[in-house]
Amino acid sequence: MEQNIEKYDLIIIGASIAGNYLTYLLSESNLRIAVIEDHEEIGLPFQCAGIVSQKLIQLIELPKEIVLNRVNTAKIVSPSGNFINLSGNERPYVVDRIKLDRLFYNKVKDNPNITYYLGERYKSFEYRIDDGKKYLLIETSKRKIIAKMLIGCDGPLSLVGKQLKVKNDVIYASQIRIKAKFYDHKAAMYFNPKWKQLFGWIVPEGNRIYRIGIASAKDVNKYFKHFLNVLNIDIKDRIDQQGGIIPYGVMNKLAFDNILLLGDAAGQVKATTGGGIIMLLTAAKYASNCIHRCFEDENFSKRLIQKYYEKSCSQTIGRELKLHFIIRLIIENFRSKDFEIFFKIIKENKIEHLVTFYGDMDFPKALIAKLLQNRTVLGFILKFLMKNPVIIFKILKLLF
Ligand SMILES: Cc1cc2nc3c(=O)[nH]c(=O)nc-3n(C[C@H](O)[C@H](O)[C@H](O)COP(=O)(O)OP(=O)(O)OC[C@H]3O[C@@H](n4cnc5c(N)ncnc54)[C@H](O)[C@@H]3O)c2cc1C
Structure with a gap:
């Protein structure tokens, strides 16, 4: 291995909610973690409806x-x-939102195993091999670091993702x-x-x-x-x-050799509302379990990360995020007239009082099932889809 290069077990790029929460979840693990954040201050600039x-x-x-x-x-x-x-x-x-971003940072910032590099930009990674084992050489605006794993929590325009040809x-x-x-x-x-x-x-x-x-x-x-x-x-x-x-869209690929993507970097955002916080907190728990597993087994292969992270995400939030995108595809094609008809149906059928809107909106399967039990709603949606076969095609492509 090269000399004069810093060594960590794990590098997390991005110290917003996803990066800080994952660092917190891993903080008891004794792993040596470096968190690289472009901005000087955690939580700023604030960009959220919260x-x-x-x-x-x-x-x-x-x-x-x-x-x-x-x-x-x-x-x-x-x-x-x-x-x-x-x-x-x-x-x-x-x-x-500023306090939420700082909540987990404040819990871990004095942990001797964890180092935050603020005002420092991640630039690139390279795979290296030592003794038959793959590891990573990471370059930031201020240093080179060797690590066994890299986690991209670097937001919607993720540079880590870009290098892996993942684009949101x-x-x-x-x-x-x-x-x-x-x-x-x-x-x-x-x-x-x-x-x-x-x-x-x-x-x-x-x-x-x-x-x-x-x-x-x-x-x-x-x-x-x-x-x-x-x-x-x-x-x-x-x-x-x-x-x-x-x-905008559905969840992206999450798992690569020695690398995983989390939060906006992975497209873990609801297409109906643009909300990402619940999704990324859920995914971070799977990511943390997977990372523990990788270090226990000394195995950082894409296969293991797929098994313990990507699969868990796909079967839970991934499915729901697809539903969010299907809803979005339908609403996106509503003309003003369709909104009026739909609102009338909701009012006449008193569905506004049936739907516990936000609770179901994170995981909309239950909400959709409730709505489609109503024959008028079902009729309206079917008629709308028949008039817009392109949407049917897009939905089928998404599902199969
Ligand atoms: C206007 C707006 C309103 C929103 N409203 C809501 C809402 O009401 N509810 C909700 O749940 N969600 C909302 N969201 C979405 C939510 O804010 C995101 O899902 C969430 O912030 C994603 O967190 P993250 O940690 O994955 O990424 P981000 O919050 O995007 O953080 C990425 C971090 O990585 C850092 N970074 C990026 N590139 C580099 C690099 N090369 N080197 C070092 N650091 C880097 C950035 O500086 C940043 O700190 C909203 C988003 C926007 C834009």
Whole structure:
């Protein structure tokens, strides 16, 4: 092996929620871990609407100060301004995303086995072989490191992924925080064929502050202005402004020799809402189990990582993420008229009160089953699909 090069067992690229949570999960393992983060400060820049389903507390211990607000209703608004209110037992959290990113960092930062290199950019990796065993030579903007495993938690435009020829399709987001007078506990989603890859959102942060944003595949700033006009909001009144990139599609490949991808880097984001936090926290637990296994067996092969990480993810969040994308493909092709018909069906059949919206929205199988039990909904969807055979083709391609 080369001289004067630092050695770690494991390198994690990206110290946002995925990288920090995985580091925390591995912090008892005695593995020597280096975390490389491009930005100087954890949690900044803040790029999130911060709405997370109640499942969050099933996954992590959530300190009170991270929760800014709770939401009890989702208002879904059609392009013509018609709306339905969805509510149920679930009351999603509106979180302080900066504090959430720092939560796990603060728990591990003094661990002698863990080193954070902040303000340092990951550049590339190379495979090397020593004594018949593959390992990695990693280059950052400031050093070279040898490690047995590399974990790409480096977000939607992952450089680790790029080197492995994994590329996420993405959409672009723009958001402001502003004092306004909407509802305190109601989140809103504004659908429009112009920004059809997601929606415009209003998320109540509490204290009359709202996070208002949209995401779209193109012209996001133009559509954001339009959306603010619809809401009668003057952008000059904003407290601050955020941008961001969101993966769009289904989960990507996760496993490679000595390497795995996690979080936005792996496309673990719901195509219905752009939400990634629940998915990546779930995947991080599988990643942590897999990494323990790799080090126990001294086996870092793609086959083992597929078996203990990719397969577990595919059978759980992967399936659900496919469903999210199928829902997205359908909604994306709705014309204004389809929204109106669909909303009428929901209202007339009193489904808005049946659906525990957010709880089911992380894992929508149950929600879809509930909806399709209703003959009118089923008839509407079938008729819509028959009129749009391209979607049927895309769905079949996704499933088989
Ligand atoms: C506007 C917006 C609103 C959102 N709203 C919600 C929401 O309401 N609910 C929800 O659940 N999700 C939401 N999401 C999605 C959520 O923010 C992501 O799923 C989540 O942040 C992904 O975490 P991550 O750690 O995988 O990646 P990221 O948060 O993207 O972090 C990647 C980290 O890697 C670092 N990095 C990248 N490249 C390098 C490199 N070469 N070297 C070193 N470091 C590098 C970056 O600096 C960054 O810190 C939203 C996203 C956006 C953009």
